Amino acid sequence: MTIAIPISQERISPLLDAAARLLLVTCQRGKEVARKEVVLSPLSPEELALGVAELRVDVLLCAALSQGLQRELERCGVRVQPHLCGETEAVLQAFCCDRLNRPEFRMPGCGKPHSPGGCCQRRNMARNGKSGGKEKPTANLPKALFQKHKVNV
Numbered sequence: 001m002t003i004a005i006p007i008s009q010e011r012i013s014p015l016l017d018a019a020a021r022l023l024l025v026t027c028q029r030g031k032e033v034a035r036k037e038v039v040l041s042p043l044s045p046e047e048l049a050l051g052v053a054e055l056r057v058d059v060l061l062c063a064a065l066s067q068g069l070q071r072e073l074e075r076c077g078v079r080v081q082p083h084l085c086g087e088t089e090a091v092l093q094a095f096c097c098d099r100l101n102r103p104e105f106r107m108p109g110c111g112k113p114h115s116p117g118g119c120c121q122r123r124n125m126a127r128n129g130k131s132g133g134k135e136k137p138t139a140n141l142p143k144a145l146f147q148k149h150k151v152n153v
Contacts, residue, residue: 002026003095004057004078007037007088014085016065017045023088024055030096045069049076061095063107083107 003026005012006019013019019040026034043051049072052060059079073080084091084100085107094100 001028001058002056003092004052004055004060005088005092006040006062010089011087012061012063012085012091014063016060016062017048017069018042022052022055024057025092027096045072049073049078052076052078059095061091061100 002024005023005025006016007013007021007023008019013021022038022040024034024036024038025032038055040048040051045066045068048069052073053076057078059081060073061081061084063083063085065073065080065082070080070082081095081100084105086094086105091100091105094102094105099105
């Protein structure tokens, strides 16, 4: 099995679409047998997904990624486990021990264990039009709030 993790400063890169490096770890019978880093060029979601698939990646562990890229990766046969955060080695170890559902590996805002339908309560509530007593989606906020905090460069 080959596991891919986009990395930045020894942590999971915050956005796969803009990641500069990809760690590839090959495991056989539960033990690591090979490891290498690949430098990523800026690519379209389709090109990036094809490149990852050509590396024979089985599972991609990542933080955030665009829906288009996730669709392309899954179309290419790569299983995507999004909404993860933390130090690369800790996440890799947690994956190998089937412990990625622990809170320390979830991105901020993720309130449920990971599932194929997604884990972010805020995103799911916004998608369903429910606020659940929590923040409203930013798209509904008045423009004055954004202008109030405008910074001139």
